[in-house]
Amino acid sequence: MADLLSTILVTYSLLTVIRWWIDWLDERWIVLALAGTVIPDLTRIDLLLDARTVEQAVGVPFTYAPLGSLGGVVLVSAIVTLAFARRHWRRVYPLVLTGGFVGLFVDGLRIFADGRAGFYLYPVWWRPPTPGLFVSADPRVLVVTAALAAGIFAVDRFVIEESPGSSSP
């Protein structure tokens, strides 16, 4: 899994571009997608509360791995959405979900020695091929994603917003 900041920058870049076509998608909504990006990283709860400890407590096998999968993102996004006022649900859920999917997608790009990513499409038990672009702690990932985000930010701020007839907020 790439560092979280890099993944967030990818989500920001994606949502900023989408915003060029969707008027209401301002910063407050984009933030929700950024928050959704964090969901796959919730597997790091393991650092605080070991899955083994949970297993011993409840007496059944258990893993946090689904949090970093399609099924887990769908469920956690729904739980997150419930925290919002009902009138926002139709926007919140797709945005949080989108952020979670970006997190999964970026994670699926990293290197696996056997050439296939993990079961991040669970409940579909299939390990999709990975292009193997980076390892999780590669600092170059942050450099690239930061450059991408900065470029899109500049276009958004100085080209899109200042163009005649722009409806961006």
Add this chain to the structure above:
Amino acid sequence: MVGVQGPRSEPKAILCTVFERPGLRVREVPVIREHEDRVLGRFDLGNWIAVLVELDDRPLRSQPLEGRLEAHAVEFDPGSGFGRHVPDSVLPSLQRGADQGSDRSFVRVEISHCRAVDADGDVVEDEMDPGVLADAVAFEQRGVDRAGEEVQPPGLAGESVQRDLGRRGGLVTDDDELAHICFYRQADFPVSIRNQKERAERASGMDLWVRLGVGALLAVSLFGVGVHYEAVEDDHDPYPDEEQLREAYEEYVGERALLFGTVESIGDSQFVMTVQSDAGSFEMTVPENDIAVDPGGVVQVYGILDPDRTVDPVRIVVVTESGDADLYKYGVSAVGALVVALLFVRHWRLDTDAWTLEVRGDG
């Protein structure tokens, strides 16, 4: 007491007396708080729902209701002022109330047409007209002593005094008890901030429990997914997992495996790595020393399992060159989480009335 036509959510929600005369929007009517139930019990309100029953004793405390009634007792026509919807028992009740002094008083009913209601019946807050508030507040601030001047001269019983604020799109403040009522007309809906808030609180109370219930259901589902994943993963994983290798390595000799390990030592022709499993860690030897990694670094080894806990590598990937790389990854990730948290708090807030997250600056 003013009724409006609209969906009625409770059988005895609020007392209302119905007036329906074309063009007549505003009335001044007596309201007696403690007799609401009695009157309600004798009325079939049908689809009519009370917008508001508001009592404002303050402007009229110096004007005993008794005096007003006496002045017109001869011409008093019971019930006519209510479109003959008021039973006779109301009048004695009214009289008793008047006899008890200034605690019973007329209510001045200010009516302004309200709009700015969306399809759900919620107020479109952007359309609040501060001008209405200014008028209403000014009215109240004229004080007790001058309240009598504001009351329309007592006319015949049943005569209604029209006071139209002359404004549209008016919401009223919570503490403005004189201008809370408006008629429902087509897209219009009776609105006051107080009424809306009360309805919202009732709805949000139920909504909270629904959300908690669904949330609990989803949380249980999520836990179930965690159990399911762990229970069946081995059936789908093409490789033996770490726990299996720790407990019964020899059974898997000759199979392929994908291992993640922390490099412990690097020798002349091999390196040793520690592999973590749920059942504890174990060491694996990899006959390869041409790797750019220091002890403490993390590697992936994909290869064939040989005897004596040795894996013949097909491919080795260095994940982190040293233990410091993990610090970098977690540090940068923490920065990312912090940025998101700050941005989130900047744009969203917790509404403790409904226990929901709301956009900042959106009411």
